[in-house]
Structures are given as structure tokens and as C-alpha cells.
Amino acid sequence: MKNKLTKIVIVAGVIAIQPALAQETPNKETTQQKNNMLIGIHTSDEFEKAPYSDWYQKEYAEYTPDKASIEALKGTQLNQSRLTVFLGTWCGDSHREFPRFMKILHALDFPEDQLTIYALDRNKQSPDGDEKKFNILRVPTFIIHQDGNETGRIIEYPQSGWLEKDLLEILNRTP
Template sequence: MKIFLSITLIIIAMNVAAQEVNKKVHDKIHNKDILLNACSRQGLITFPEFKEMYDPLYEAYIPDAATMIELKKLIKKEHIKIILGTWCGDSKVNVPNFFKVLDALQFKEKNTEIIAVDGSKKAENGIIDGLNIINVPTFIVFDKKGNELGRIVEHPKTTLEADLLAIFKKKK
């Protein structure tokens, strides 16, 4: 059984690794071109419709300094998945602000995974299966073992940095 599971996981990993990064497709629900599946940050922030709001919002967002100091102390080797829609207004607003927070924390880019979904909030090859994505953006924090610590769905309850702090404090 263990061998079967290991082989299955390897096949899934190979499918994900073989995926085209920053794949552009036409979304029938929104009748526009979107990004789908795994994305790089560079691919995301240069995608025309997303870039339009990204640059000014990223520049304008100022994370709360006191919250950031506290948050910085708690970050270790967590992993963050960002599930977004390049067509989605909430994604266009909150993703740039979230990246501003991550950059201020000097969060390692290799520990961040970006996945774009279509208008049905689906991606290909099962890369978001089991994540229970209902709204986007969804920011999911995982510990180094892959256990979910918490998530921010669509928009923060207070601020992105305060909501992240609440997730990291639960980890203790």
C-alpha cells in the first residue's frame, strides 16, 4: 500500500511539475483571457489586467509596523498558497497588498505558491483538489509538515497582517 501511495504521489508531482506556468486561457464565464494553474509572481504581476491595479496598490499599502514586528518573530519555515483569479476584483486588491506584507517580512519566495483559477474557481490536474476553495483570493498558511494553520478568504477580517498574525499565534 505504501509503495502504491508513493508512486501515486510521484505521478501527481510530475504532472504538477510538467504543467505550463503562467498558462493563459480564455475563460468562458468572464469572457476574457485569464491565467490558470501554477503562476510565478513575475507572470502574475506582468499579466496586463492584473498589473493595472497591482502596481499602484502595492505601492500604496503600508502594513502596520507593530503588527509586522510581532509577526516577524513567529515566522519560521511555513509555506503559503495563494489561490486567486486574475479576473477577480478581490484578488486584484488583496494580492498586491499581501505581497507587500510578505516582502516586508522577507518571506522566502520559494515558500510561496501561486495558483490561478478560472471563473468556476477550478484549476487543472487536481492542483487545488482538497483545498475547499469557495472564494478567491484564498491565502492558506501551512506549517513545514504541510498541515494547514489557517487561511484568509476573499478579504481580511481586520488587515492582512493582523489576520496573518492571528494564524501564526494559533500555531504556538
């Protein structure tokens, strides 16, 4: 009788906590959000909507790109490149660098159909595991591809202090 009662209590406990466990599993839908976190492939338009617009629009508005670097970038092959961005909508570095990156791309009239934006969860994972094939360990990561090959990446923050200067350096060293 004691064993039967113990088993009933254990089963009841497991059933009771299952809904709580299910809520902790991140939503893998690329168009859904959970706990103010985007996951999967997204367009830049989605960052213009609440709750992401709070940090996105503020940083975008406050950032002034380096004019000389923007002019120099206009003379490069950037608009013939593909760009891949991995970010976390929960990440402070992404909150700072991603809006700046987008402002630079807008200043260069970069074609957004050549841009892929992956939002990762707090474990730096996406629903399809794309971060693995790109070896993403930190966010944000900005990757430049030319002719199907990676030509460079900026990880977490620009080494020069300016994304546009780092982009220019990557594009200038590419033969």
C-alpha cells in the same frame, strides 16, 4: 430526400460552430493566458507584467502595511511556514488582497520558494484540480501550513481588515 437535406444542414451547422466552442474552452496551459486570465501555478513575477501589472502595481504601491503587525510577524515562525494562495486574475477581491499580501511578504523577506500561487478560472478551477484538495470555494484564499499541516486560512478578505493582523492572529494561536 428531405431527410438527407436535413442531415446535411445539421452536420454543416455543427462543423460551423465547432471553432466557436473551442475558443470558449479555457486554455489549461499554466504559462498561457486567455482573456487576460492566468490559470494554474504561477510565480509572483508574472503579476508584474501586463495586463496584470495594471491592478497589481497600483494596489501594491498604495498599500501601507501596519508597522506593528509587521514587526510582530518578524518574531513568528512565518518564514518557516509554507504559504499557498488561490486567486482569480478576474476577481476584484484578488486584485485588492493579493498585491497587499505580496507587499507584506516582501516586507518580511519571506522566501518565495515557500510560496505557491494558483490562479483559477472563473469557475474557480485549475488545470490539475488542486483547488479540490484544498476545498477552495472563494478567492482569494491564503493558506498557512506549518510542519505539513494547515494552521489557518484567510478567505476573500481579512476579518480584522488587515492581512498582516490576521496572519499574526493565525500564527499566534498555533502551538
